[in-house]
Amino acid sequence: MTINETQDEIIEEFSLFDDWEEKYEYIIDIGKKLPPLQEQFKTEDNIIKGCQSRVWLHADRDDEKVLFAGDSDAVIVKGLIALLIRVLSGHTAEEIARADLYFIDRIGMKQHLAQTRANGLLAMLKQMKLYAVAYSTMSK
Amino acid sequence: METVLSDIFAVESIRQDFPILNQTVHGKPLVYFDNAATTQKPRPVIEALAQYYEQFNANIHRGIHTLAERATAEYEATRDKAREFINAAHREEIVFTRGTTEGINLVAQTYGRQVLKPGDEVIISGMEHHSNIVPWQMICEQTGAKLRVIPVTDSGEIILEEYEKLLSEKTKIVAVVYVSNSLGTINPVREIIEKAHAYGAKVLLDGAQASAHLDIDVQSLDADFYVFSSHKVYGPTGVGVLYGKRELLEAMPPYQGGGEMIKDVSFEKTTYNELPYKFEAGTPNIADTVAFKAALDYVTAIGKPAVGEYEHDLLTYATGAMQEIDGLRIVGQAKEKISVVSFVMDGIHHQDIGIILDTQGIAVRTGHHCTQPLMNRFGILGTSRASFAMYNTREEIDRLVRGLHKVKKMMN
Numbered sequence: 001m002t003i004n005e006t007q008d009e010i011i012e013e014f015s016l017f018d019d020w021e022e023k024y025e026y027i028i029d030i031g032k033k034l035p036p037l038q039e040q041f042k043t044e045d046n047i048i049k050g051c052q053s054r055v056w057l058h059a060d061r062d063d064e065k066v067l068f069a070g071d072s073d074a075v076i077v078k079g080l081i082a083l084l085i086r087v088l089s090g091h092t093a094e095e096i097a098r099a100d101l102y103f104i105d106r107i108g109m110k111q112h113l114a115q116t117r118a119n120g121l122l123a124m125l126k127q128m129k130l131y132a133v134a135y136s137t138m139s140k
Numbered sequence: 141m142e143t144v145l146s147d148i149f150a151v152e153s154i155r156q157d158f159p160i161l162n163q164t165v166h167g168k169p170l171v172y173f174d175n176a177a178t179t180q181k182p183r184p185v186i187e188a189l190a191q192y193y194e195q196f197n198a199n200i201h202r203g204i205h206t207l208a209e210r211a212t213a214e215y216e217a218t219r220d221k222a223r224e225f226i227n228a229a230h231r232e233e234i235v236f237t238r239g240t241t242e243g244i245n246l247v248a249q250t251y252g253r254q255v256l257k258p259g260d261e262v263i264i265s266g267m268e269h270h271s272n273i274v275p276w277q278m279i280c281e282q283t284g285a286k287l288r289v290i291p292v293t294d295s296g297e298i299i300l301e302e303y304e305k306l307l308s309e310k311t312k313i314v315a316v317v318y319v320s321n322s323l324g325t326i327n328p329v330r331e332i333i334e335k336a337h338a339y340g341a342k343v344l345l346d347g348a349q350a351s352a353h354l355d356i357d358v359q360s361l362d363a364d365f366y367v368f369s370s371h372k373v374y375g376p377t378g379v380g381v382l383y384g385k386r387e388l389l390e391a392m393p394p395y396q397g398g399g400e401m402i403k404d405v406s407f408e409k410t411t412y413n414e415l416p417y418k419f420e421a422g423t424p425n426i427a428d429t430v431a432f433k434a435a436l437d438y439v440t441a442i443g444k445p446a447v448g449e450y451e452h453d454l455l456t457y458a459t460g461a462m463q464e465i466d467g468l469r470i471v472g473q474a475k476e477k478i479s480v481v482s483f484v485m486d487g488i489h490h491q492d493i494g495i496i497l498d499t500q501g502i503a504v505r506t507g508h509h510c511t512q513p514l515m516n517r518f519g520i521l522g523t524s525r526a527s528f529a530m531y532n533t534r535e536e537i538d539r540l541v542r543g544l545h546k547v548k549k550m551m552n
């Protein structure tokens with residue numbers, strides 16, 4: 001599935017929810033289901049700065065593809081990480097760097113991208129793209 | 141009994157004065173419980189701001205035209221009102237600042253710079269806001285003085301015996317928070333001041349959280365410096381008050397240089413203006429300062445004793461109801477508290493609590509509340525904090541309690 005196909009799929013899933021509560025119930029659910037990041041990757045280096053909760057992001061490579069894993073001590077953020085991973089992980093560095101993540105706005109989670117220190121989604125997204133850019137320049 | 145109190149206090153008519161309260165968030169009526177961060181503004185404050193710009197906007201003190209005279213008079217009227225609000229002896233002891241933070245920095249960089257020598261000590265408490273920690277760390281670094289910290293008990297109270305042990309001839313400044321923003325603790329500042337004075341040390345009180353809730357009398361407390369912010373007392377952002385005893389302010393060097401703070405300027409020598417203008421360099425925040433008076437008038441008219449009593453009822457009610465929630469622990473159980481309830485919930489991150497409450501239209505603050513050392517003291521990363529103001533109600537607390545049950549249900 002392409003990045004956009006996954007985004008569209010998520011938008012479709014969220015369209016079934018009537019209110020905020022249901023949306024967050026779903027995000028909490030996938031947050032809880034996200035496999036915890038292995039302890040050895042919960043390093044200072046992998047911590048995303050600027051979040052109210054602690055957020056870790058780990059990137060790996062499998063040939064051309066970039067694989068992401070993440071974790072947080074807050075569940076809703078973890079659910080959002082799970083969504084980002086579902087959309088971006090397993091694609092090439094180029095695709096990730098180019099991706100336009102319109103689904104966040106469409107599922108009503110744009111406030112989590114706000115430039116306040118409380119919210120880490122933006123910082124996380126930046127970090128994912130940075131990894132991708134770093135990998136793509138490495139492979140050139 | 142309590143219901144009688146809520147009946148006498150005209151909270152419904154007070155709510156009418158705060159237009160912002162009348163709105164829905166995520167489809168639910170707004171419950172604003174983030175008053176320790178900033179309070180909402182009553183209509184007279186909003187109107188005073190508009191009136192200033194519509195009728196008499198002018199630069200103050202220098203103009204001789206009618207508008208400038210009116211603006212100056214209104215600006216200076218706020219000074220008189222602020223003097224009365226904290227019962228300072230003289231109007232020139234009231235210096236306008238941008239807020240609590242600037243007031244503390246001003247004292248640290250003028251008084252602190254003047255008196256602190258290598259080996260001297262500045263005492264703060266373990267429950268200070270970062271803005272009453274960092275300015276002292278900075279001046280200590282610059283002067284070679286040492287920062288000492290009074291420890292805090294598990295219930296969130298300053299340990300006075302430890303404070304006494306820290307005091308010595310080396311102590312030059314004691315800077316403590318009157319009321320803790322994270323815990324709500326009302327500190328025994330009268331005793332703290334008395335003991336500091338016995339060693340000749342001067343005391344700065346951070347009154348950011350105290351000023352909207354307690355009757356403030358700087359003379360009776362014998363405080364040397366007292367700082368607070370307008371925006372936490374129902375006034376506009378961007379204004380604050382630094383109170384200092386006249387003889388201290390007089391002896392202090394100026395803070396910033398520029399217009400307004402001078403008497404005569406030549407390239408050879410500049411003489412400084414008299415108090416309080418010596419500390420008010422440049423065009424001040426005239427509009428917000430003028431409207432600040434409307435806020436102080438508003439609070440005075442309702443009366444802080446009545447407000448305090450009503451808020452105490454809210455605190456007791458909320459504490460009782462929240463303690464009933466399984467897995468919820470209140471952080472900060474001091475005997476003397478203002479209407480702040482900080483709490484943690486077993487296995488639930490405060491950020492998740494804040495987000496879910498927001499979907500219920502309930503605004504609380506989550507995080508370390510700019511008191512990271514205090515959070516470390518309690519071994520936590522942060523709390524959720526509900527802080528009540530005069531316009532909050534028991535019904536809103538019921539909504540919070542229901543919201544917290546929902547948090548538990550959604551998270552488990």
Ligand SMILES: Cc1ncc(COP(=O)(O)O)c(C=O)c1O
Pocket residue numbers: 176177238239240241242269271272317319320321346348349369510
């Ligand atoms: C106890 C305390 N001190 C200082 C401050 C800083 O006030 P301001 O940001 O208005 O300068 C605050 C505000 O949060 C506070 O609660």
